[in-house]
Amino acid sequence: xxxxxASPAGAQEPLAFNLVVMGVSGSGKSTAGAALADRFDxxxxxxxxxxxxxxxxxxxxxxxxxxxxxxxWLKAIGRRMAEADDAAKGIVVACSSLKRSYRDILRxxxxxPVIFIFLDGSHALLKERMLTRTSHFMPPxxxxxxxxxxxxxxxxxxxxxxxxxxxxxxxxxxxxxxxAARPLAG
Numbered sequence: 001x002x003x004x005x006a007s008p009a010g011a012q013e014p015l016a017f018n019l020v021v022m023g024v025s026g027s028g029k030s031t032a033g034a035a036l037a038d039r040f041d042x043x044x045x046x047x048x049x050x051x052x053x054x055x056x057x058x059x060x061x062x063x064x065x066x067x068x069x070x071x072x073w074l075k076a077i078g079r080r081m082a083e084a085d086d087a088a089k090g091i092v093v094a095c096s097s098l099k100r101s102y103r104d105i106l107r108x109x110x111x112x113p114v115i116f117i118f119l120d121g122s123h124a125l126l127k128e129r130m131l132t133r134t135s136h137f138m139p140p141x142x143x144x145x146x147x148x149x150x151x152x153x154x155x156x157x158x159x160x161x162x163x164x165x166x167x168x169x170x171x172x173x174x175x176x177x178x179x180a181a182r183p184l185a186g
Contacts, residue, residue: 015042021117040092043092060139
């Protein structure tokens, strides 16, 4: 989403949902999450910043995380989402949310409805992105383990898929427009 596409502050209703931008490492969660937070004039939580130091060290050493490693991290993100429940508007979070059980933890942590924005791209594109980024603890060697862990959202989950191999800006803009048009579910 380009800066020109963002709505001016105050020009739209407050975000009634929490948005979780999900996908494997290298999919662009931070960039998309920041753009959505800007679009909806709300707070952005970078989930990677909430990883325990042991998780960061493990990933930096090229060792994949397991469910036990991820649980404290998911709970920390859930706590941040819950803290925002009483705010006037929802928040945007970047979190890989690779498994349905992880998404269930995040959904259960907040009173607000949660919409997952699934950034989905080809292996080749994701690998290229990981190889070209700098100063991130996740090495490209962990991409395959993340893809093996990924459980794609299913039709009974509230999600919007963004095809990273397509026109990302257009898809992100369409996703934001769809979110803005949604009535708050009762």
